[in-house]
Amino acid sequence: MNIIILGAPGSGKGTQSALLIDRYDLQHLSTGDMLRREIAQQTELGKAAKKVMDAGQLVSDEIVIGMIANRLGEQGNLFDGFPRTLAQAEALDKLLNERDEAIDHVISLEVNDEEIISRMLERGRADDNEATIRNRLNVFAEQTQPLIAYYEGQGKLHGVDGTGDIEAISARIINAIDA
Numbered sequence: 001m002n003i004i005i006l007g008a009p010g011s012g013k014g015t016q017s018a019l020l021i022d023r024y025d026l027q028h029l030s031t032g033d034m035l036r037r038e039i040a041q042q043t044e045l046g047k048a049a050k051k052v053m054d055a056g057q058l059v060s061d062e063i064v065i066g067m068i069a070n071r072l073g074e075q076g077n078l079f080d081g082f083p084r085t086l087a088q089a090e091a092l093d094k095l096l097n098e099r100d101e102a103i104d105h106v107i108s109l110e111v112n113d114e115e116i117i118s119r120m121l122e123r124g125r126a127d128d129n130e131a132t133i134r135n136r137l138n139v140f141a142e143q144t145q146p147l148i149a150y151y152e153g154q155g156k157l158h159g160v161d162g163t164g165d166i167e168a169i170s171a172r173i174i175n176a177i178d179a
């Protein structure tokens with residue numbers, strides 16, 4: 001099984017991913033985590049990516065698609081923070097298709113902007129200052145939001161209310177997948 005968890009930065013994708021990988025025995029593929037590892041290891045890719053990430057912009061499609069392509073294996077996958085552009089979504093469909101696989105479910109975590117901003121300021125990650133957060137929300141609206149229509153058109157989209165208790169949100173996601 002291949003699942004995408006889609007949502008604005010701070011919508012709870014990482015938290016809910018932890019539950020889903022356990023429950024459905026999936027490989028967790030978070031491009032944000034992969035990029036932060038590159039930064040920690042001070043690789044050339046990491047150094048270039050850090051500037052882009054600190055500004056709240058997106059790293060190039062080519063780089064993130066390459067990272068994902070390198071990690072697809074025998075196990076099912078949970079894609080967290082990828083795809084973020086239509087070009088990435090199309091590349092992912094193609095990569096999976098070549099392996100006779102496909103995306104089964106896309107969970108869209110729905111959280112309003114005010115809640116997102118207050119959650120992210122609490123989280124306090126390096127790229128979580130208010131200017132960057134606003135930038136990331138704009139980037140999400142412009143570049144990532146179109147994916148909702150893309151997956152709706154494929155009949156794979158499940159909109160899930162991402163507010164309230166973590167357990168309640170998890171239960172909504174599981175209901176959507178198991179239905």
Ligand code: AMP
Pocket residue numbers: 009031032033035052053054056057058059060061064080081082083084088136
């Ligand atoms: P995340 O941890 O998913 O919020 O990602 C943190 C940052 O990494 C983002 O704000 C982007 O700068 C970069 N990033 C992560 N995933 C992607 C992606 N799929 N495409 C482009 N940039 C990404």
